[in-house]
Amino acid sequence: MSAEGGGIVRNELSGQVAGAVVQAADVGVINIAAPPAAPARVPRQVPAEPPGFVNRTFELSLLDRHLADGPAVAVVSGLKGVGTSAVGRRWAHQARERFSDGQLYVDLGALRHGGASGVSDVLAAFLRALGVHESWIPEELPERAAMFRSMTAGSRLLVLVDDAEHAAEVTPLCPASPGSAVVVTSHRQLRGLLAEGAVPITIGPLDAEQGLRLLAGMVGEERVAGQRTHAVELVRLCGGLPIALRMAGAQLLRHPAWSLERLIRDLAEAGRRLDRAAAEGGVFVDAFFEAVYEGLPESAARLYRLLGVLPGSAFSPGLAAAVLDGEPAQALDLLLDAHLVEEFAQDRYRMHDLVRLHAARRARSAEPPEERESALRRAAEWYLTGAAAADAAMGRRLRLADHGERLSGAGWSFASRGEALDWLDAERADLLAVLRAAAAREWDEIVWQLAEALWPLHHDRGYHADCAEANALGVEAALRLADPAVEARMRNQAARAQLMLGELDQARDQLVRARRAARASGDPRMEAVILESLGRAALVRGEPDAAAESFAAASAIHERAGNGRGVGMQQYHLGLAHLDAGRHGEAAAALGRALPLMAAAGDALSQGRIHLELARAQRGLGRPADATRSARAAAELTRECRVPVKETQAWELLAELAEERGDREEAADCLRRALSTCLASGNLPRAGTLRARLAAVDQP
Structure with missing residues (x-):
């Protein structure tokens, strides 16, 4: 810009700004209005309404009445197969309009792997669903719970928690806002929640009339009314369990010429062939599963049995194909038609717990042990290939496993890092279950390679308990293989997870052992990796001098290897250690050395951090x-x-620098940018703090 007469040129910008702004020549005052609150993300996570749902009007009305004024918690409990989950999902859909800020959902039965760490992972997922950027989510359970309460304060939100076992799993997931509600389904009464004021709602088996209505809804009023006596007997034999009655309806639909008497006769005959009756209610529910199973063509029956071999709770068509060692489409459709499996999301299937137990029993009785093991091995290999493909989509990082041959022609592809992470996250519980099963069978190559490939998921999504367990199994596999490089890798990843979990002594012990293994391996890359982790651990313990020593040693290894990026990363970490010790000159020198190296590597994010x-x-x-x-x-x-x-x-630091030089207007502008960033990335608690700071700076 120019101005006649040499006058002062002011380049002013006011109002709300989105995107980059370029200003040239002399810059005057920049005024950026305080941004409005970012539009809240409204999650709708509750699975689809169960098909053919009938009855339960009394229980639904109880939920309506007790959850009318929150905050309120209801525990919907009953026997397995009685329909507790269906009631919870049905009510959630009926009450959808009541919760304008959305519905959060978790199936704890699918995710359960012990302790409060699983709850911490659920909270992280809830925060992401509410729009909180990954990098804002705290590491520890108490901080995650506090952020969740802050994010949901004043919200009208429903949280549906399926298949809870303990009150401690649920309590941190409860919003405190008066307009919110929590519905918990369980096969237990969860007395701990009831003692805190939760409302108990017990779901019993369907009575004769309710069972008849369910059957009539599937096969038609006339068919049931014309054979009422036998229909009542069928409801009794099914124990009033909706899952068994839906299978009965599916059988009758598949065989329009069958009478209900014929179905009952088949059920009684199947019961006589069983060694025992089903445990719940003394009813031959297992016998009914047996009758449905025996009506399947062999291809569908074999897939059913082999699915019972899997340790996880869900599967995809790709996994079914791997287990079957062939095309599963028709067999899978037959299992769907028979209500032996359900599709709960696109290309995601699962069995009810009772059905899965029956499938496992049929597998043990009909499949030779070697075929069961082969099916499980194929599943493990399928998961390893998928995880390796997802890991490859994450970009450059040190990997010991070479998956080139495995991935060649495998047909796996992910369009982006985010898509790969989402696939890993969707399969997370089953990946861990398969890893455990592989470890129990000492399939050691699969175990450590799967643990290595899962690192991006565990690290980026904060699943530290999963990470610690997976890599502990990897350590055991490495010791059996007598491979010190793998041992160092597994111990290092386990230690990094333990650091995040606050287990500092255990992490240090792992890293000491990892360094010995790295030296024994003769691979300097592994020693450099371990030294970096030792430095990180020292920083967490408040020992910056020890951290600096480790980072400097790691930097020297990378320098001898000609790895400029590795040198740059360790100089960055060295700068952090010097900053922690208050050695600003040495920190500036180390960071100054790091910058050109990371620029040469094209690592923009590391440059920003430096x-x-x-x-x-x-x-x-x-x-x-x-x-x-x-x-x-x-x-x-x-x-x-x-x-x-x-x-x-960065914007907060710029605001502080502006205040120190007396430029309150610039400080306010920087705080507005910080506030805008927080709002856009979902951190409403931090945004509240920034609003208060901005108000203080804006005061005359």
């Missing part, structure tokens, strides 16, 4: 102009890389 720490070091050295330039570079780079935590920190 600029941010360099700004802090320069501020400590009394160089505010340099600190401001570095912090602005950090804000721009982290914005481009979509890392809102670091971008917010």
